[in-house]
Amino acid sequence: MTHALKRMADAKVLATGHQNQGFKGMERALLAGEDMIVFDGVSKVYGEAPALHSTNLNVRKGEFLSLLGPSGSGKSTILNIIAGAIAPTTGRIFLDGKDVSTVPPRDRQLGMVFQNYALLPHLNVFDNVAFPLRIRGASASEIREKVGNALERVGLNGYEKRKPREMSGGQQQRVGIARCIVYSPSVILMDEPLGALDKKLRDQLQGEIKRLHRELGTTLVYVTHDQEEALNLSDRVCLMNGGRIAQLGTPDELYFEPVSEFVADFVGESNLFDAIVVDKSTVQVEAGWNIEVRTTEGHAKGDRVKVLVRPEKVVATSAQDVGEKAGPGENHCAGVVSQVSFVGGMTRFDVALPNGRVVLAKGISSRAVERSPMGCPMELRWSARDSVVLK
Ligand SMILES: Nc1ncnc2c1ncn2[C@@H]1O[C@H](COP(=O)(O)OP(=O)(O)O)[C@@H](O)[C@H]1O
Numbered sequence: 522m523t524h525a526l527k528r529m530a531d532a533k534v535l536a537t538g539h540q541n542q543g544f545k546g547m548e549r550a551l552l553a554g555e556d557m558i559v560f561d562g563v564s565k566v567y568g569e570a571p572a573l574h575s576t577n578l579n580v581r582k583g584e585f586l587s588l589l590g591p592s593g594s595g596k597s598t599i600l601n602i603i604a605g606a607i608a609p610t611t612g613r614i615f616l617d618g619k620d621v622s623t624v625p626p627r628d629r630q631l632g633m634v635f636q637n638y639a640l641l642p643h644l645n646v647f648d649n650v651a652f653p654l655r656i657r658g659a660s661a662s663e664i665r666e667k668v669g670n671a672l673e674r675v676g677l678n679g680y681e682k683r684k685p686r687e688m689s690g691g692q693q694q695r696v697g698i699a700r701c702i703v704y705s706p707s708v709i710l711m712d713e714p715l716g717a718l719d720k721k722l723r724d725q726l727q728g729e730i731k732r733l734h735r736e737l738g739t740t741l742v743y744v745t746h747d748q749e750e751a752l753n754l755s756d757r758v759c760l761m762n763g764g765r766i767a768q769l770g771t772p773d774e775l776y777f778e779p780v781s782e783f784v785a786d787f788v789g790e791s792n793l794f795d796a797i798v799v800d801k802s803t804v805q806v807e808a809g810w811n812i813e814v815r816t817t818e819g820h821a822k823g824d825r826v827k828v829l830v831r832p833e834k835v836v837a838t839s840a841q842d843v844g845e846k847a848g849p850g851e852n853h854c855a856g857v858v859s860q861v862s863f864v865g866g867m868t869r870f871d872v873a874l875p876n877g878r879v880v881l882a883k884g885i886s887s888r889a890v891e892r893s894p895m896g897c898p899m900e901l902r903w904s905a906r907d908s909v910v911l912k
């Protein structure tokens with residue numbers, strides 16, 4: 522964008538802000554100089570149905586933020602509102618402190634990577650990657666240099682003359698990524714970029730995207746419905762549910778301190794107990810069965826709460842190997858194995874307690890699978906520290 526155009530755009534934005542909404546949101550965004558993207562009460566309604574309820578959201582400069590959630594939860598809506606491809610029903614969007622709510626997509630200086638690659642089939646790799654530079658009027662020498670750099674970054678030197686159809690899915694997506702980074706956008710948006718690839722390639726490209734983000738230092742917003750992918754890649758994860766933010770936090774916070782049952786369930790596997798608060802470190806799951814928890818702070822005696830225990834925090838021991846009983850700060854129960862799931866390096870036991878409840882325990886796979894088959898008695902124990910009362 523030329524300086525004159527930019528000034529005009531800014532002036533227009535200022536005028537709109539002044540007449541319609543005042544400066545409150547804008548001041549807030551400008552004061553928070555750390556933020557690259559700010560949503561101020563942004564919503565999107567189609568007909569009657571809100572695809573996105575009124576949302577405040579901030580993405581920090583240089584951050585890798587994932588939008589995670591089930592299908593239809595509003596992830597792509599957020600991404601497309603950032604890109605300018607969808608106009609919000611209410612609210613304002615700030616990019617690097619500037620209100621861009623009325624700035625058209627091309628002038629937002631964003632790079633986009635799509636699930637279906639969206640390459641131009643009749644152009645070869647070089648021309649596909651050069652495309653954004655050409656529409657910006659770059660010189661031939663600048664194009665040669667920048668396309669060369671971008672292709673090198675994604676490991677595609679030597680593929681310049683190939684057509685997209687002569688390349689594998691993984692290679693095509695590398696072209697898509699090269700085309701996105703070639704003009705050094707200040708924000709990169711990716712909508713399920715690995716969704717069309719098989720597991721092994723997905724893992725490999727995840728690593729490459731992570732490395733690229735580190736090298737470029739660009740703000741990156743990444744849409745995925747795959748919780749492992751989100752946890753692995755992101756500085757922070759924004760978990761969406763039904764057009765609302767369910768939780769925004771670091772992967773650690775979402776995993777170990779989920780704010781709701783939905784978050785606990787969506788991110789990783791969980792044991793969730795309905796319980797009643799007894800005192801500051803004890804809850805009752807049922808008559809005669811209390812669990813020691815980290816803390817019941819914020820809840821009163823008698824409150825109904827949910828307690829989360831991650832399966833890998835539950836130590837399962839074949840009953841014949843059990844030594845001493847549970848000590849202070851430790852929980853203990855016993856049952857029989859009702860299912861064994863062997864998942865790669867991890868084994869999960871579903872252990873049925875006498876009261877009918879099933880507790881999941883997960884650990885690094887060993888020959889224990891053979892020693893603890895279905896129907897065998899098993900002792901479970903876990904620490905009070907790992908019993909988290911949901912807020
Ligand atoms: N153009 C549209 N018209 C009507 N409803 C739409 C449109 N685009 C999206 N939606 C609805 O908005 C909701 C959120 O969609 P989307 O953001 O694409 O979800 P996600 O990317 O999380 O799968 C969905 O219920 C979807 O059906």
Ligand SMILES: [Mg+2]
Pocket residue numbers: 596597598744
């Ligand atoms: Mg989507």
